[in-house]
Amino acid sequence: MSEILSSRVLPRGFRFAATSCGLKKRVHHGSLDLALIVSDAPASAAAVFTQNLVQAPPVVLSRAHVRSSADAMRAVIVNSGNANCSTGPGGMAASRATAQCVAKTLGCRAQQVVVCSTGVIGVPLPVERILKAAPGLAGALESSPRAFDGLTRAIMTTDTRPKRAAASCRIGGRTVRVAGCAKGAGMIHPNMATMLSFVITDAAVAPGVLDRTLRQVVGRTFNCISVDGDTSTNDTLLVLANGASGASKIARAGGGDYAKFVAALEQVCKALALGIVADGEGATHLVEIEVRGAPSDRAAAQVARTISGSSLVKTALAGADPNWGRILAAAGRAGVPFNPDHAEIWLGGVKMYGPPAGASYSVALPLDERAAHRRLLEKNVPIVVNLHRGRGTARVWTCDLTKEYVHINASYRT
Amino acid sequence: MSEILSSRVLPRGFRFAATSCGLKKRVHHGSLDLALIVSDAPASAAAVFTQNLVQAPPVVLSRAHVRSSADAMRAVIVNSGNANCSTGPGGMAASRATAQCVAKTLGCRAQQVVVCSTGVIGVPLPVERILKAAPGLAGALESSPRAFDGLTRAIMTTDTRPKRAAASCRIGGRTVRVAGCAKGAGMIHPNMATMLSFVITDAAVAPGVLDRTLRQVVGRTFNCISVDGDTSTNDTLLVLANGASGASKIARAGGGDYAKFVAALEQVCKALALGIVADGEGATHLVEIEVRGAPSDRAAAQVARTISGSSLVKTALAGADPNWGRILAAAGRAGVPFNPDHAEIWLGGVKMYGPPAGASYSVALPLDERAAHRRLLEKNVPIVVNLHRGRGTARVWTCDLTKEYVHINASYRT
Numbered sequence: 001m002s003e004i005l006s007s008r009v010l011p012r013g014f015r016f017a018a019t020s021c022g023l024k025k026r027v028h029h030g031s032l033d034l035a036l037i038v039s040d041a042p043a044s045a046a047a048v049f050t051q052n053l054v055q056a057p058p059v060v061l062s063r064a065h066v067r068s069s070a071d072a073m074r075a076v077i078v079n080s081g082n083a084n085c086s087t088g089p090g091g092m093a094a095s096r097a098t099a100q101c102v103a104k105t106l107g108c109r110a111q112q113v114v115v116c117s118t119g120v121i122g123v124p125l126p127v128e129r130i131l132k133a134a135p136g137l138a139g140a141l142e143s144s145p146r147a148f149d150g151l152t153r154a155i156m157t158t159d160t161r162p163k164r165a166a167a168s169c170r171i172g173g174r175t176v177r178v179a180g181c182a183k184g185a186g187m188i189h190p191n192m193a194t195m196l197s198f199v200i201t202d203a204a205v206a207p208g209v210l211d212r213t214l215r216q217v218v219g220r221t222f223n224c225i226s227v228d229g230d231t232s233t234n235d236t237l238l239v240l241a242n243g244a245s246g247a248s249k250i251a252r253a254g255g256g257d258y259a260k261f262v263a264a265l266e267q268v269c270k271a272l273a274l275g276i277v278a279d280g281e282g283a284t285h286l287v288e289i290e291v292r293g294a295p296s297d298r299a300a301a302q303v304a305r306t307i308s309g310s311s312l313v314k315t316a317l318a319g320a321d322p323n324w325g326r327i328l329a330a331a332g333r334a335g336v337p338f339n340p341d342h343a344e345i346w347l348g349g350v351k352m353y354g355p356p357a358g359a360s361y362s363v364a365l366p367l368d369e370r371a372a373h374r375r376l377l378e379k380n381v382p383i384v385v386n387l388h389r390g391r392g393t394a395r396v397w398t399c400d401l402t403k404e405y406v407h408i409n410a411s412y413r414t
Numbered sequence: 415m416s417e418i419l420s421s422r423v424l425p426r427g428f429r430f431a432a433t434s435c436g437l438k439k440r441v442h443h444g445s446l447d448l449a450l451i452v453s454d455a456p457a458s459a460a461a462v463f464t465q466n467l468v469q470a471p472p473v474v475l476s477r478a479h480v481r482s483s484a485d486a487m488r489a490v491i492v493n494s495g496n497a498n499c500s501t502g503p504g505g506m507a508a509s510r511a512t513a514q515c516v517a518k519t520l521g522c523r524a525q526q527v528v529v530c531s532t533g534v535i536g537v538p539l540p541v542e543r544i545l546k547a548a549p550g551l552a553g554a555l556e557s558s559p560r561a562f563d564g565l566t567r568a569i570m571t572t573d574t575r576p577k578r579a580a581a582s583c584r585i586g587g588r589t590v591r592v593a594g595c596a597k598g599a600g601m602i603h604p605n606m607a608t609m610l611s612f613v614i615t616d617a618a619v620a621p622g623v624l625d626r627t628l629r630q631v632v633g634r635t636f637n638c639i640s641v642d643g644d645t646s647t648n649d650t651l652l653v654l655a656n657g658a659s660g661a662s663k664i665a666r667a668g669g670g671d672y673a674k675f676v677a678a679l680e681q682v683c684k685a686l687a688l689g690i691v692a693d694g695e696g697a698t699h700l701v702e703i704e705v706r707g708a709p710s711d712r713a714a715a716q717v718a719r720t721i722s723g724s725s726l727v728k729t730a731l732a733g734a735d736p737n738w739g740r741i742l743a744a745a746g747r748a749g750v751p752f753n754p755d756h757a758e759i760w761l762g763g764v765k766m767y768g769p770p771a772g773a774s775y776s777v778a779l780p781l782d783e784r785a786a787h788r789r790l791l792e793k794n795v796p797i798v799v800n801l802h803r804g805r806g807t808a809r810v811w812t813c814d815l816t817k818e819y820v821h822i823n824a825s826y827r828t
Contacts, residue, residue, distance in 0.1 A: 051747075052743060052746040052747045053745075053746035053747070053750075053751070053752065053754060054742055054743055054745070054746030054754040083739075085739070086739060086742060086754060086767065086776070086777070086778070087777055087778060088755075088773070088775040088776070088777035089775055120739065121739025121740070121742070121743065122738065122739040122742075122767065122777075122778040123778065124777075124778075233742075233743050233746065311725070311815075311819075311823070312823055315819070315820050315822075315823035315824045316823065316824065318820060318824040319823070319824025319825050321824065321825070324536065325497075325499070325500060325534065325535025325536040326535070328468055328500060328535070328536075329466060329468055329535065329647050331467075331468070332466040332467035332468030332647065333465075333466045333467070337467070338467065340467060340468040340500065341502075353500065353536065359502070361502040361503055362500070362502070363500070363501055363502035363536075364500070364501060364536040364537065364538075401725075401820060402820055402824075403817035403820045403821060405725075405729070405820070406729050406732060406815060406816055406817045406819070406820060407817060408729075409725070409726055409729035409730065409733070410729045410730065410732040410733025410735065410816075411733050411735070
């Protein structure tokens with residue numbers, strides 16, 4: 001995931017630039033903290049935003065811009081180092097000024113610009129630094145992989161590495177490319193997964209179809225991850241489709257071309273979502289939690305999310321402790337009816353709780369503790385829980401809870 | 415809280431004993447792991463148990479015993495080091511055998527004995543060690559403060575210190591005493607707060623009144639604390655009232671005597687609940703979260719609990735970071751409507767977010783960061799949030815989330 005994407009996989013008709021304008025407190029990631037994405041032609045746009053009641057001005061403004069220019073979006077300007085949130089009326093003025101400045105530079109309307117911010121809450125945004133840097137940023141736009149790489153780094157906060165992904169498909173004899181990047185890495189929880197993510201494609205997609213597709217895909221990817229249960233004030237996932245591939249337009253949600261596009265979009269979104277979890281603050285493990293045999297898919301998701309949010313499960317995984325008891329206890333408080341005496345639990349591919357041969361009661365199964373511990377030291381840890389109470393299934397992803405998570409978040413602002 | 419209670423405050427007519435029978439893996443707290451409480455006369459009993467779907471056999475058995483002997487409870491036998499949970503049918507057999515053994519030794523019915531276990535889940539309980547030790551334990555019963563101290567230590571697992579409290583009141587010219595102990599210190603969350611706690615009183619209280627009173631008091635004390643959001647499989651809070659004070663019987667939930675008894679019971683329960691949070695795994699701060707101005711008390715509690723469960727708030731507190739932005743963001747995802755632009759936040763007694771003089775919008779208020787940091791290094795940290803959206807209020811307690819919490823829980827079984 002950390003290799004620079006090649007120019008072969010980058011969608012056509014997009015250019016990128018990144019710079020350092022002095023918003024990041026310390027020197028992070030070479031201190032890049034401002035980036036611009038431009039689509040040469042007006043693009044279809046769809047987005048999902050945080051569901052937190054506290055929404056930063058850039059979220060409020062960008063939601064309005066996506067609504068009014070869903071068929072003609074031109075640019076995204078994004079800063080890290082400051083969330084521009086909860087700072088009074090000046091916050092909205094700063095976001096508006098940013099959009100206007102970029103629009104003027106590019107020769108488009110302010111409504112054709114999406115504005116995103118991420119970083120600390122409650123500190124007034126020194127917007128003059130952004131306004132001063134924007135023209136130079138526009139002058140430095142390039143379609144190169146190196147320019148895309150700069151974008152992926154400029155949006156990072158506590159991330160340890162950039163998250164990017166690409167996929168392609170063939171539509172009507174033409175190659176359609178989808179690429180994206182995302183930043184985490186704390187305040188990650190479903191509804192809406194907390195992060196910034198930008199996905200671009202040179203497919204031609206009607207705005208309504210793009211919106212519907214994005215919401216479906218998010219339900220299976222970004223909304224199935226959790227780092228710490230907190231949701232942020234600035235979450236934004238934006239997709240731009242500019243049609244530069246020359247492939248025929250996807251005008252309705254159905255048919256073979258549509259299915260291929262959805263698959264490519266889902267591949268990119270899933271890779272980015274898992275990348276966020278794998279790079280969750282302090283994380284040492286990527287944990288996939290699959291719940292089967294629930295009364296419904298929804299109930300399965302409820303159990304899976306409760307397990308994924310359990311501090312006790314997540315700390316046990318940090319210690320590579322085969323502590324299936326905590327998984328069972330977390331499932332038991334999810335509010336979904338099942339009989340614990342009939343449930344089964346696999347951890348790291350090893351069945352640890354279930355009925356022994358010939359028995360009707362689940363118990364702790366004989367376990368080679370050392371081998372189980374060694375298995376749980378691996379990066380990827382699957383958990384499977386079968387409730388034996390129906391046919392509902394769900395799959396979510398989380399990371400372990402480590403001392404490093406506490407360290408990062410106990411000293412974030414200092 | 416850690417001083418031994420004097421004999422003056424211990425309720426009359428109860429005796430205690432504790433021993434080491436080899437259930438604790440390592441030498442903890444002098445390795446005491448089995449304790450007995452006996453009321454010389456049959457006592458009224460009331461209890462609340464875990465609401466987790468996964469309930470250990472001692473919980474299932476004790477619930478039945480309290481139901482059938484609410485007017486004639488004689489004893490509590492409690493072990494630490496093993497939760498006797500999720501180990502198949504043998505688990506219930508072990509709890510039954512324990513109750514029967516104690517009953518035989520004391521000359522009462524098994525239904526007059528409450529059985530409690532706490533410790534690791536899923537490991538079969540070596541009940542023979544308990545059965546072997548029980549007669550000696552019964553022979554060692556004493557009413558002394560030292561014996562009560564042994565009980566408070568024998569129930570500890572990851573606790574760093576025993577939690578105990580006492581109160582008294584005058585009823586009909588007689589002194590009535592209430593005393594209790596509790597163990598935490600992880601898997602602590604409302605409904606039901608995760609722990610074992612035993613409260614004894616020499617008041618005479620009708621079983622129905624005792625039950626109703628306990629549920630009210632729990633709603634204001636044990637169900638208002640959270641350490642890590644996980645609930646356990648063995649939570650039990652038991653109250654025994656044996657009438658040995660000679661005070662007149664409280665037969666109905668009303669009147670001056672009843673009010674005095676409720677106040678004493680609440681004083682003990684609140685002290686124990688706060689003691690659990692203050693001794694939460696790895697905790698360095700006791701955090702009181704008060705939410706005012708909510709649409710209802712229930713909504714206020716929802717916001718307060720969401721804040722108390724936020725890993726980001728709790729890690730900021732571990733770092734003494736005056737990060738009110740995370741408090742606002744947590745309130746914003748609680749599902750309660752309010753306008754963040756009108757909310758106010760005090761942290762450590764310092765107003766950090768609210769409208770400046772003459773303004774109608776809340777913003778970050780001027781803050782002496784160093785002074786705020788110093789204030790947040792103190793043990794007790796109050797958080798007050800005013801939503802300005804109604805008259806509902808709530809108060810809950812939690813602790814900070816430290817590296818030590820992760821350390822304890824990443825290596826609990828090894």
